[in-house]
Amino acid sequence: MAKTTFSGPVVSNNGFAVSGSGSVVQLAAADTTLTFNDHAGRIVEVNDADGVITLPSITSDTIGAKYTIYIGTASTSGKLKTDGTDKFVGSLTIVGTTTMAFVPGASNDVIDMNDGTKGGKVGSVVEFTALATAEYLVQGVSIGSGTVATPFADA
Numbered sequence: 320m321a322k323t324t325f326s327g328p329v330v331s332n333n334g335f336a337v338s339g340s341g342s343v344v345q346l347a348a349a350d351t352t353l354t355f356n357d358h359a360g361r362i363v364e365v366n367d368a369d370g371v372i373t374l375p376s377i378t379s380d381t382i383g384a385k386y387t388i389y390i391g392t393a394s395t396s397g398k399l400k401t402d403g404t405d406k407f408v409g410s411l412t413i414v415g416t417t418t419m420a421f422v423p424g425a426s427n428d429v430i431d432m433n434d435g436t437k438g439g440k441v442g443s444v445v446e447f448t449a450l451a452t453a454e455y456l457v458q459g460v461s462i463g464s465g466t467v468a469t470p471f472a473d474a
Contacts, residue, residue, distance in 0.1 A: 322356070337360065337361075341361070342361055342362065343361065343362045343363075343364055344357065344358055344361050344362070344363050344364070345364050345366065345391075346363060346364065346365050346366065346367060346370065346372070347366040347367055347392075348366075348367050348370075349367065349370065350370055350371040350372075350373075351370065351371075351372055351373070352373040352375065353372065353373065353374055353375050353386055354375055355375055355380075355381050355384055358375075358386055359381070359384040359385065359386060360384070360385060361387070362387045362389055363386065363387065363388050363389065364389045364391040365388060365389070365390055365391060365392070365394065365397065366391045366392040367392060367394075367397065368392055368393060368394060368395045368396070368397065368434075369394075369395060369396040369397055370394070370397050370398075371397065371398045371400065372388060372397070372398070372399050372400070373400050373401070373402065374386060374399075374400070374401050374402070374405065374447055374455060375402070376401075376402045376404065376405065377405050377449045377451075377452055377453060377454070377455070378452075379452065381449050382449050382450070382451060382452070383448065383449060384448070384449045385446060385447070385448045385449075386446070386447045386448075387444065387445075387446045387447075388444065388445045388446070388447070388459075389442075389443070389444050390432070390439055390440065390441055390442065390443040390444075390461075391441060392441065393434040393439060393440055393441055394432035394433075394434055394438075394439030394440075394443070395432075395433060395434045395439070396431075396432075396433060397432045397439060398429055398430065398431055398432070399429070399430040399432070399445060399447075400428055400429040400430070400474060401428040401429075401455060403428055403474050404453055405428065405453050405454065405455050406423070406425065406426065406427060406428050406453060406454060406455070407423035407427050407428060407430075407455055407456075407457045407471065408423065408450065408454055408455070408456055408457070409422075409423070409455075409456045409457040409458050410422050410423075410457070410458060411423075411430065411438075411445060411457055411458065411459055411460075411461060411470060411471070412459070412460045412461070413436075413437065413438045413460075413461050413462075413463045413467040413468075413470060414438075414460060414461070414462050414463060414467070415435075415436065415438075415462075415463035415464045415465050415466065415467040416464065416465050416466055416467075417465075417466050417467050418467065419467050421469040421470065421471060422471075423457065423471040424471065424473075426473050427471040427472060427473060428473060428474050429471070429472045429473065429474050430445065430457070430470045430471060430472075431470050431471075431472050432461065432470060433463075434463075434464075435463055435464050435465055436463055436464070436465050436466060436467050436468045437461075437463060437467070437468055437469070437470040438461025438462060438463040438467070438470055439461060439462075439463065440461075440462035440463060440464070441462070442462050443459070443460065443461040443462050444459050444460060444461075445457065445458075445459035445461060446458050446459050
């Protein structure tokens, strides 16, 4: 189906349903930079234990875009990151022997996963929303083990 752009408000009295094979994008065995056209509004399933997933640079046209990452293969040394200019706000909860919510620091632009204290086990879900220029809202639950530690870091 072609991409359609509207410049005014769109009203649906019964909502929008996103479904079909294009609603889930599978990523396996390669570092990937996501794009607005191919990944926004979809579930991105990552099946790469050490994959680096880079979010697209935020532009005025992509504010509000949401990227949902589902960990389908344990992430032993994977990273979810921005282009380096965009930073994270929000929080990410890591569930292990202990459970804690972590808030990124002002310069944080990377989420490290290690299939343990920093999360990344199968079933983890992290959502990113382009909140403003240079600012991604991060939220979600990452499954880990042991005494959990912050997954946020600087590139």
